[in-house]
Amino acid sequence: MNSKKNGLAPISALKYLFKKPHTVRYPKEDLEVFSIKGISPNYRGFHTNDLEKCIGCGNCARVCPASAIEMVEYDDVEPANKFANTMRPTIDYGRCCFCGQCVDVCPTSSLQMSRDFIHSFHPDSSLSPEEEPESVVKDFIWRPDQKHADNPGYLRPEGDLFGKVIDFDRNEPRKEAPSERKLSFAKFVHTYSKEEAEKEATRCLGCGACVEACPNQLHIPQYIAAISKGDPEESLAWIYKRNPLPLICGEVCTHQCEEACVVGIQGEPLAIKWLKAYSSENVLKYQDVVEEKKMEPNGKKLVAVGAGPASLSFGYYAKLLGYDVTIYEAEDKPGGAMMWGIPKYRLPKEELMKDINAILDLGIKLKTNVKIGKDISFDKLMKDYDAVFVGTGNSKPMTLRIVGEDLPGVMQGLTFMKLVNEEKTPELKGKRVVVVGGGNVAMDVARSSVRLGADVTVVYRRRIVDMPAALEEIEEAQEEGVKFVETGVPLQIYGEKRTEEFEYAIASLVPDPKGGRPRPVVNDKSPHMKIKADYVVAAIGQHPNLDFLPEDMQKKIGFDGKHVPVDDYGRTNIDGLFFGGDLSNRRQDIISAIGAGLRAAKGVDLYLASQK
């Protein structure tokens, strides 16, 4: 540069006297430097929120460094999906610093920022000074909606899965290849290593949308946070607050939480189930976590019928409340459906026993091989104990009700699974097995049969997408070579001495007017198909078996053959009689049963407190 002193040099500045100024004469003129008139296209101005898309997860509120966002419940909005709520962010522009972090973290991209930025307010001068701050603050708090949506600014495009801050890609646990895993009953999923688990756990936004979806409202965000902190013990302690069977749930839970996971709206949900499996697998001794909560015994005696998840959970929490609990089990091992119904490749027996033993170690008495109604009468139980909990679950399988059902080679799903778990199945190598049904039991049957060397076809009344079984299971079954027949309604089973052929009709699906799953309808035109079948396994559901209960009692509690009506605390119409598990739950899975056990424990506590 030329930095020589020159008194005349500044005179050159006078040339601007004859040049057009570069002033932007706002409000007459606007900036014209960007591709669009006005301010920059990605400006961070006032928010817009698509109220229909917003699920009210509250992540924006939690990430706000200025604490400017509050989630407020509104009447005029509809929840976006069945897990969503009607809370919507309401933003205080007396706090907002327009950093855009709420937009980055919005899992649905419903919250965006617009290019509108002008808002000024003049407080009413007639207000007294005491009232004035309120009126000011009120003017600067509003619920963002679509008002500024026609002028979009800073946003995260919906397809942008690289995201701003949310990690949309799930880290699946390692699994054996289908060709490998179909050869044996060994567990084929390798639960997370420490690094994998921590990586997956850090995807969690901690919003707690999953908590509401979980039938038992586990402390999911807390235990995931503990994992990402690298502390499986703390994580397990959080799980134990509401679930005494962590490892079982970690392996085989129906994980509705993952359906609700907000990360899953645009990407893949967190593997909440596998994270739970990780923390319970990595704590060798549950006792450290469990023991410290034990309370002083209070001398009251409780009894639970059936050693399934509901009773175990009931026993655990009742024990923590100080009760003396006895569990009666008809079989020789505890666990119920978990023991007999779930194949080993999904839940190894030693993992099952690890959970159950942790509970039993608390001092709960388990009496196996005792059949209530036969060995001990139910009335005696009611007399001997302060309260009775029944968690016997569904043990009476539903039948196909078609011709040829009584042929040898036709079996019920649960019966088949029990054989599988006892390793007493007939030789299936090279045999053709037809499985009827589309639930998780059907999948277990099909995949167990595959592992036993059979050629398996699953026949289901509706489409694959309508199957109640977990999608993951269906996919894995397909990978393992299970054939699926959609919309197949069983008609007849042929055979001389034993099953030879299975006939079904291809139904047409009629939409359900009530909005449920479509109904399969078979008419004259429906084509009939026949397949060869050496075994037909009907896995189409089960009913409870309450034969051990006296008739009048069954009537009094309102048992209709399928379901026992109970309240939130598992209470029935009879004092001191509590029900839980598949018997009374709307959803029939382990986690619901655990929840029922927990609530019943609380219910018993309330009931006995009121008895005093």
Added chain:
Amino acid sequence: MLKYVKTLNSMGLKARPLGDWEFEVLTPKERVAETLSYLKGSGFETFIHLMCVDWIDDGEFELVYNVESYGEAIQALVKTRIPREKPSMMTMMNLWGLCQVYEREIHEFFGIKFEGNPNLEQFFLENWMDLPPLRKDFDTKEFSEELFGFKEDESHGIKAPERIEYK
């Protein structure tokens, strides 16, 4: 850099490199002056900063002196810990006059007395009577609520689902 680390280690202090341009020296309170004057003598002439960390769980304050050598482009962090109860430290003003303001600041924000520093009056704050604000046991939100009179529920209205707890 390694030669300083070595020398300092031979002096019985714990020194280790931290990054490409930094190394740290852990010294007991009494040897800070000695360490710093050694460093100043060997070219670390610029005083970058003095800061304090409140390790409330350990019951200690950590003082970090940061000095830099322009000649060799390396930086030394001299760290020392002093007890949190009635904390005091000797001033380093005789080495760098600049320490005066840093020490005054730390006295204000942490309540550490610097012996020999002539002016430890309030600096950034005015009429401050509470705990020194950067101590961990000072709750700024509570203070703000109390003094500026506003209340805030930190849950932001995010409702936890109703759980029936067994207890």
Added chain:
Amino acid sequence: MSQSQWSELVNYFRGRSMWMLHYCTGCGAIELPPVMTSRWDMERFGIIPMATPRQADILLITGYLSIKTLKRVVYTYDQMSTPKWVLGFGSCTINGGIYWDSYNVIDRLDKYIPVDIYIAGCMPRPEAIMDSFIKLREMVQKGEAKGYEKYTKNYEWYKANQDHVFGRSEPVLRKAEEVTKSA
């Protein structure tokens, strides 16, 4: 010329010539140089920065106020001659902004001095600033901006609030007492 016509005329001129005090109380002040200088040129509206409170009509509170600054601001506001107006810039003056939990930053400005117009934004853009100046001008010309009258009328209330913040004589949190006793 009747009294009301006269005051209308006076208000018109007041609206056309608003001088602001050159006082950068907070970070919002960084948008004032662009507004004052050639790119946006605030002088088009007759607004120029003034060096002392005596000469100024508008007090711009450009963002957060620390306790120490609040003292000066109140002092400054008292020095300004009426009619005078206060502009609250950005979130911090409205409800504390990002410093809502800070121990040294006040949350609501209008507890201490009356504010005539608030501008949303953190910090407000030049357009927003000019927009609010235009709005203030309209208000002044209509005779609506009467914050200074409110201040004199409710001086006791404002004074009490001011004293609560910087006239305190004992620790705010009880916990401190215990600690100072032990130390």
Added chain:
Amino acid sequence: MELRPLNVSSTNKRKRYELFIGPNHPGISGNFSYVLEMEGHKVADVTPDPGLLHRGFEKLMERRLWTQNLALVPRICVPEPDVNEVAYCMAIEHLAGIEVPKHAQYIRVMVLELARIASFLFGFGGVGGTTGLYTAPNWAIGDRDYILDLFEWLTGGRVYHIYQYPGGVKNDIPDGWLEKLSDLLDYLESRLPEYDNLIFRNPIIRDRLKKVGYLSAEDAIENGITGPNLRASGVNWDIRKTQPYLVYDELDFEVPITGNGDSYARALQRRLELEESIKILRQCIDQIPDGPYKVKIPNPFEFRVPAGSYYSKVESSRGEFGYYVVSNGDVKPYRVYIRGPSYSSGLYYAKKAMNGMRIEDVPVWIHMMDICPPDFDR
């Protein structure tokens, strides 16, 4: 409410009186105050009175998540906010062992250099503002606005960009931005001779500035003066060169050393460095590689930085801007200390430098030292 009354003490031999430069004074560079004790027109004693901008950042940052703090840090130095974001992110990245992609590093360098230019232009305004040459601020701050336009386009914010993120930057460069940047650099280069003519060759400015605030190299080192002020005193020290961060070691630029140590040298130093910044930006435009603009890090709620402490520093337009970050492995920082470049000059060295200075030179000295109160008030 009590402010110190005007203190005219007659006990001294000569009459002394107090004069406030700031907080409400056009000559101060922000909300900050020097209480001058005057003897006639001469300064006899100086008491810096900081804290008017004290917001307790270091406390607030302990209460917020690692990434939430990114909305806070730019507020620490308002005229050049990006250094804060970059220095803070660099500290986190060092502690967490995150490798930033080259593409993102180039973007960071561009952002930093643009911010530096913006800050220097602000400084030109300061030269004019304190000496009464009001054409200079009108030009320089008007030109700075074009840089803000570019920032706005890149980041979505005009002043507070909140653009850096641990592991990279928040979004990629928009289409057409680099061309626009190149146009802007052409424009700025065409404007530089005009600034030279108006400011740097102007005899009155030269004479006035040259008389103010001589600072020798030894004093500068002794008093912890960093950045352009240090180089203006003749010390060849620029963190970008001596301890290169980001991709500065891949870029070809020089660090000018004016070395006279007076205020004019400091102004000129900035003017020369501005040219170098333009050079760096041009290289960045040519050299910027393709690639991801950030690496994935956990989301804000689960982002934990491994325990440890690190001092990261960035050469800002005022000097060394440092972040000393202490983590205990939690989602929030345990302690963050911010070392602002103005701390030593504004709070400590001012006392020595202003002694005996005439009142009209005080603002000149303040502005030429580029004292930015928010960075020491925090």
Added chain:
Amino acid sequence: MTILLKLIQGIGVGALSIAVGLLFIGIGRKITARIQRRYGPPPIQNFFDIFKLLSKRSISHGFAFDLGLIAGFSALLAAVVFLPMGQINIFPHNSSLIMIIYLMTMAYLGMAMGVSSSGNPNATIGIARALTMMMGYEVPFAAVIFSVYIFSRTGSLANIVAAQSGGFLNWNLVRLPFGFVAAEIALQGMLGEKPFDMTIAPSEIASGPMVEMGGKYLGFGMLQHSIGLFIETGIMVDLFLGGASNIWIFIAKQFVLYFAALMINAIMPRFRIEEGVSFMWKFPLLLGVVQALIVVL
């Protein structure tokens, strides 16, 4: 009767000088703005400002404060009456340059009395600077006046104007070029334009004498400035640009002078006070003395 007439004329002239002064400043702001690459306020902005200031409630700082300002203002009003402006010349035989300059000095002294009673050190420094600066520019200006006196052999502005009649070449601008340059520089100082605006210097002493003036006081200060501007440029027109045949040409000539001052104002920073004074005592004084020597010899 004559006295009444003169009084009315005097008020008229005062009003005219205020109006012209304010308009000049307004246009000046616009022009400066252009050089600064912006549009600037409307030219009549200063009228808005004055009206607003006068309508404001103001804070007095005691009797001396008021008195000083009023004295200063009235001294300037008195001065403008004696200034011959084209055909308007209220006291054709009494337009003594010495008297005008004396009255203008009175104005400064009045102001000094006023503001020093406000007790603000900035104001005190400011007024001290104003008086110092006055010392600075009055000396070369006195030298110039001396040469003009000698040259025109009269002390009356009206006569000096008359002596320059008869075309451009008769103007003192042509006849006394060194004197004109010296006076022009002194004018810059009198107007308080840069580089000689240390009196108010906002960034140093927060607008100096005006620091404690608000509302009406500041309004009167501004009026004073606009009258001062009118008188100072008017004297220069009368001294060097041959006066004018009518008021419009007079104003036009005044504006040319003011425009030149503005140009320098826009591109020059401010001197330090001692630099300013020493500059005045060097270059313009030298020119003034040279001019005087030329005239005398």
